[in-house]
Amino acid sequence: MGSLKLQGISKSFGPVEVLKDINLEVETGEFLVFVGPSGCGKSTLLRIIAGLEDQSAGQVLIAEDAVDHLPPSKRGIAMVFQSYALYPHLTARGNMSLGLKQAGAGKDSIAQQVQLAADMLSLETLLERKPSELSGGQRQRVAIGRAIVREPTLFLFDEPLSNLDAALRVNTRIEIAKLHRTLKSTMVYVTHDQTEAMTLADKIVVLNEGRIEQVGHPLELYRRPANRFVAGFIGSPKMNFVSGEAAAAFGAAEIGIRPEHIALSRDNGTWRGVVSHAEHLGSDTFVYIEVEDIGLLTVRTLGETICQPGEDFYLTPNTEALHRFDASGVSIES
């Protein structure tokens, strides 16, 4: 129960095909994250699951039932939006109880549900306020409360944190992770922030131009990206890509090296380059080095590496951790 299955979902807006044959299965209690660049169809896919948009082809199954003919309110889902989307004329309590009221629940059970959700999100003191009297973070908590109250089999989140400032984003992210642990419900979460994806997900789905590039556990995607796109998308700072002779030496059209897998030295190494910029974050340092015949490479070193623009360095890639791609961008298994 509670699982979600997508079978051959496609979606076109006029002549533009934004989703192409999406097949996916989500286990009960799993936290699934869709990531991908802007415009790749994440929100569209989520809206199709919710029933807010009709797919051009394919089937959506929630808890083993085909729900294609059901309106959003009958699919057993709840959704949290980026823009909070609270009803401006209702209090926080009214916002949270409207769905149950529409479904015909009794007054007592509604009050009880709202109380429960309010406890979970520490909203007790805010229940009688209108959305205009709440801060952004509080509004998003009310919106999450509105979702919890419905006791859905499936939670849908569409970039719920992107309107919040950095500190609140971290707090709310932790809150959502906790929520998932307590409620044990299936959650589908859309984001283009890969920190959110990596920290929250049991399983990440990387989308690109309406296609699934890879599905897997966050660390699996990090360690064994299926292709060049996933390799470049997961991981921060971005993986370095090197093509040409340097790549041919490893028997690939292109090789990828993560910034943390390059060793710096002043004396000797495989490549030689000039520091063009350095970012000191305290815990680690990102050094951008211009290497002859290869281009700009990012190197991540632990701690405070002291270096100035213009200095010469030798770089040595860790060949164990190298990713190799063929001419079409697919990973070559070693």
Add this chain to the structure above:
Amino acid sequence: MRISNRSLTRSALVHLILGGYTIIALFPVILIAINSFKSRKAIFRSPLSFPDTDSFSLIGYETVLKQGDFFGYFLNSLSVTLVSLFFVLLFGAMAAFALSEYRFRGNTLTGLYLALGIMIPIRLGTVAILQMMADLQLVNTLWSLILVYTAQGLPLAIFILSEFMRQISDDLKNAGRIDGLSEYVIFYRLVLPLVRPALATVAVFTMIPIWNDLWFPLILAPGEETKTITLGAQVFIGQFVTNWNAVLAALTLAIVPVLILYVIFSRQLIAGITSGAVK
């Protein structure tokens, strides 16, 4: 110091221009109002002076209230205006919602078709309208006016409202759908309150031409029972003699209801006009 001086001059200039415009705009209205309280002789002798003990006279108002069913005309105008206004806002908002919210074949074309009426004056169709009303036996009924005015007001209403409704977040409507609200509830409870300033704008722009119209009442409903106030005031304008006291009094009285309606809508109107500028 210099900057604040300059902005002071600038704001003085702006106020001067706006004040001047206000005076020009209000002058005829005030002229009508003050002269309606004067005797006929005083109106012609010194039309610009305020009524004093000598020239003060309520003869115009007395004539108006005695002659004809002036109160009836008043009610006719008011009911035609309010009912038309109601229909324009209701149907205009519904059409605007459909056009802005749903994707269907011919959406853009329908929108353009509905907006066509902004450019083509409805009076061009007067003959056809008269024929149609005659066939429907609606001549000399208030309904003939209400139908025509509703048709006249809809294009602009749909145009303005659909623009405003496009700006309402999809997420809010979608949240309503997930909570099981019907499309009607979403329209009435979520969307309409959010476009209230636009509704007020449309209401003012619709109401004033309807209230002031002389053309259609004259053609479609000239009967005693259905006369509107603008038509009723014409009684006093004769071919040879015009009872100016009565005309001015009738016009002054006619201003009052629109003024009241305007005051009701104006707060929202200002919010609507500035909503794009101040966010």
